[in-house]
Amino acid sequence: MSANRALRLLVLLLPLAAGTARGEALVLSWSSSVYQDAQEVPLAAPEGVACTASSFAVADTGKQRILLFAMKPGGVAAQTGEVKLSQVPVPVRLQADSKGNLLALDGKSHKIVRINPAGAFAGFVDLKGGPAAPAVVAFKLDAGDGLYALDAASGKLLVADAAGAVSRQVELPKGPLFTDLTVVGGTVFAVDGVGATVWSVEREGKAFAQVGASLKDRMSFPAYITSFQGKLLLVDQNGMGIVTLGLDGSYLGRQLALGWNDGFVYYPSQLCFNEGGDAFLADRGNNRVQLFTTK
Amino acid sequence: MNARIALIFTALALAAGPARAADAKKLKLKPGAEGKVCLDCHGSQFDDILKKAFVHTPVKSRDCTGCHNPHASDHGKLLSAEPSQACLACHDVVPAKARSTHKVVAEKGCVGCHDPHASAFKKNLLKGGNDLCAGCHKPIAEQAQKAKFKHKPIEQGGCVACHDPHGSAKAPSLLKSDVPELCVACHKTDKPIFAKQHQGYPVAKARCTSCHDPHGSGKRGMLYENVHPPVAKAMCSQCHEAPTSAQPLRTRQAGVALCRGCHAQKLNEFGEKARTHRPLLDGAACLSCHGPHASKEKGLLKGDMIQVCGSCHADTIRRQAISPTKHAPVKDGQCTACHDPHSAAAPINLKNPDVVESCGQCHDWLKHSSHPMGEKLKDPRNKNLHIQCLSCHRAHGTEFKKLMPFPSTSELCTKCHEQFRR
Numbered sequence: 001m002s003a004n005r006a007l008r009l010l011v012l013l014l015p016l017a018a019g020t021a022r023g024e025a026l027v028l029s030w031s032s033s034v035y036q037d038a039q040e041v042p043l044a045a046p047e048g049v050a051c052t053a054s055s056f057a058v059a060d061t062g063k064q065r066i067l068l069f070a071m072k073p074g075g076v077a078a079q080t081g082e083v084k085l086s087q088v089p090v091p092v093r094l095q096a097d098s099k100g101n102l103l104a105l106d107g108k109s110h111k112i113v114r115i116n117p118a119g120a121f122a123g124f125v126d127l128k129g130g131p132a133a134p135a136v137v138a139f140k141l142d143a144g145d146g147l148y149a150l151d152a153a154s155g156k157l158l159v160a161d162a163a164g165a166v167s168r169q170v171e172l173p174k175g176p177l178f179t180d181l182t183v184v185g186g187t188v189f190a191v192d193g194v195g196a197t198v199w200s201v202e203r204e205g206k207a208f209a210q211v212g213a214s215l216k217d218r219m220s221f222p223a224y225i226t227s228f229q230g231k232l233l234l235v236d237q238n239g240m241g242i243v244t245l246g247l248d249g250s251y252l253g254r255q256l257a258l259g260w261n262d263g264f265v266y267y268p269s270q271l272c273f274n275e276g277g278d279a280f281l282a283d284r285g286n287n288r289v290q291l292f293t294t295k
Numbered sequence: 296m297n298a299r300i301a302l303i304f305t306a307l308a309l310a311a312g313p314a315r316a317a318d319a320k321k322l323k324l325k326p327g328a329e330g331k332v333c334l335d336c337h338g339s340q341f342d343d344i345l346k347k348a349f350v351h352t353p354v355k356s357r358d359c360t361g362c363h364n365p366h367a368s369d370h371g372k373l374l375s376a377e378p379s380q381a382c383l384a385c386h387d388v389v390p391a392k393a394r395s396t397h398k399v400v401a402e403k404g405c406v407g408c409h410d411p412h413a414s415a416f417k418k419n420l421l422k423g424g425n426d427l428c429a430g431c432h433k434p435i436a437e438q439a440q441k442a443k444f445k446h447k448p449i450e451q452g453g454c455v456a457c458h459d460p461h462g463s464a465k466a467p468s469l470l471k472s473d474v475p476e477l478c479v480a481c482h483k484t485d486k487p488i489f490a491k492q493h494q495g496y497p498v499a500k501a502r503c504t505s506c507h508d509p510h511g512s513g514k515r516g517m518l519y520e521n522v523h524p525p526v527a528k529a530m531c532s533q534c535h536e537a538p539t540s541a542q543p544l545r546t547r548q549a550g551v552a553l554c555r556g557c558h559a560q561k562l563n564e565f566g567e568k569a570r571t572h573r574p575l576l577d578g579a580a581c582l583s584c585h586g587p588h589a590s591k592e593k594g595l596l597k598g599d600m601i602q603v604c605g606s607c608h609a610d611t612i613r614r615q616a617i618s619p620t621k622h623a624p625v626k627d628g629q630c631t632a633c634h635d636p637h638s639a640a641a642p643i644n645l646k647n648p649d650v651v652e653s654c655g656q657c658h659d660w661l662k663h664s665s666h667p668m669g670e671k672l673k674d675p676r677n678k679n680l681h682i683q684c685l686s687c688h689r690a691h692g693t694e695f696k697k698l699m700p701f702p703s704t705s706e707l708c709t710k711c712h713e714q715f716r717r
Contacts, residue, residue, distance in 0.1 A: 035678055035679050036679075042678075042679045043679060044679075045641075045642050047642075061642075062642075089569065090569045090570070107569065107570060107571075108566075108568075108569055108570075108571075110571075110576065135576040137573065137576065152573065152576040152577045152578075153550075153576060153577070153578060154578065155577065155578050177573065177607055193607075194606075194607050194609065216610075220610035221608075221610050238610055238611065239610070258700055259676075259710075260674060260676035260677045260680060260686070260710070261676045261677065261710075267642070267643075284642060285642075286677055286679065286680065287677070287679035287680060288677070288679055
């Protein structure tokens with residue numbers, strides 16, 4: 001083989017090898033599914049899921065409740081509780097804070113509700129110092145329980161402390177329809193469902209800037225964004241899949257597909273990862289939550 | 296104006312002349328071979344053509360090589376260049392940086408509207424006046440013709456009074472200039488009658504077409520057919536500050552609060568359901584989808600539902616566009632046949648969460664002569680689902696026939712009936 005030919009082959013194979021390596025880092029392998037509670041009552045259109053190393057919570061939206069589960073090595077141990085609160089009739093998004101509380105976004109009132117570790121209502125998160133009548137459509141917590149919320153009414157990102165005191169407001173760009181956000185090292189990434197674009201603003205930044213180009217040719221309608229192992233993961237709700245991006249917006253791959261069997265998705269919603277690398281996906285259209293490993 | 300057009304045509308002809316002469320020179324043609332020789336064979340074919348009222352200049356001057364290569368060509372009909380490119384050599388009519396271009400120019404080229412040899416109509420058009428435009432734009436042409444209150448420029452100058460049929464560098468919709476500049480060229484905004492008709496509000500710089508239909512209307516003042524009651528009653532100050540105030544066009548309240556004044560009951564009903572459509576939550580609220588003054592569409596929608604809903608749900612509209620099987624409500628832009636655009640109890644704002652019942656409104660046969668369906672029939676693929684229409688179809692279409700999510704019936708059926716899989 002001539003030196004030139006060998007070089008050409010190497011140039012061709014290097015990107016393929018790199019692609020495999022990137023893919024291996026975040027391949028979701030189905031491990032189990034949660035279809036029902038301990039009383040064998042089936043889940044109905046679950047839209048939210050929050051997870052820690054030892055537990056996870058499911059917003060069983062269609063049944064107007066939140067189910068709590070314990071994890072054991074290798075899978076789900078048991079259901080540990082059910083939360084049904086009049087303050088959260090339509091739970092759509094969940095987040096677990098560092099103190100064992102659960103924060104739930106109500107899809108009807110568009111308010112965030114705090115639920116204590118005992119499963120009792122612990123008050124609304126009153127976004128003090130923010131816009132007068134916010135309509136929160138998405139929120140996330142950072143490692144220090146700092147709260148980041150997308151307020152559709154004012155068209156702003158609201159950054160608040162754990163108590164809900166708003167310390168920063170950043171205008172969302174006009175035009176995109178922001179469906180969700182995530183926080184990586186203080187930088188907030190927000191996703192535009194209509195244009196399939198990702199935008200970011202740094203910790204002290206004053207304005208969002210688009211990260212990379214539109215991914216409309218690779219995604220239909222990203223409705224959720226989270227991060228894991230330094231990558232962004234977008235739930236393509238209408239396209240039935242999960243898209244992985246680098247923090248620079250570079251496209252790294254797509255996985256999962258439309259289907260009804262385990263391992264397939266139908267209008268997926270919230271996705272979360274725990275420290276152990278387990279992924280939990282609220283598979284709304286399939287009335288279940290699916291668990292995946294990432295190893 | 297006419298003198299200017301004549302000057303342009305003269306300049307174009309002069310510019311084109313040397314090019315054609317150069318072609319003849321390049322082909323080393325004998326005198327007369329530019330065209331007269333062609334008629335030795337094509338004469339009978341051209342007998343009628345040459346009798347027509349408007350003959351294309353090169354045809355008239357027997358210069359066939361102006362457009363055709365007499366020996367061979369890579370293009371149809373021995374044209375010397377791509378059809379439209381051949382025309383553009385003389386007719387530089389499409390703006391280089393167009394804000395809007397005519398679909399027919401892009402898709403069919405010049406021959407979509409012009410006969411390259413001769414025609415009974417001016418500018419070698421295939422039909423005369425507005426009839427040509429009406430061939431594609433039938434609804435607008437009919438509206439303009441039947442309207443009780445007609446727009447004079449259409450009657451007097453036709454479509455080209457406001458539109459440039461080749462493309463516009465200045466405005467969308469092929470308009471010769473943007474609104475309101477185009478409108479105020481005729482409608483003098485400094486006249487007292489203009490102020491009186493607009494209740495004293497300074498609308499000279501407003502977008503006229505947000506209330507008025509330039510193609511004529513059944514409503515006085517050529518307002519669109521669906522008029523917001525305060526506008527119809529000339530009660531602008533019900534929503535806007537007084538015309539004499541410092542900011543007369545400012546609304547009395549911002550966003551949904553203003554609409555709530557009259558539509559409180561409706562808005563409360565929307566809020567009672569579990570899922571509110573996202574645009575209602577945004578700052579623009581009602582105005583995300585509805586116009587505040589007048590509209591061609593029912594419910595004062597800003598456009599038809601394919602336009603309005605498609606402005607966010609473009610992926611869904613696209614799915615239907617590429618689907619070999621069309622689903623009538625989606626194709627016809629009747630999104631609200633299945634979805635509630637304001638709020639609903641079910642996900643994706645379905646009006647009726649019972650899919651079989653919802654589809655059965657149109658496909659009533661499916662309830663008695665179809666694959667077994669219903670709540671008692673579990674989906675073998677997923678114990679939390681029962682068999683219903685969406686177990687096998689996707690309502691907005693797929694790249695496959697019959698709205699199926701898989702390429703073939705066997706692939707679809709064996710997802711459940713695994714024993715038949717080969």
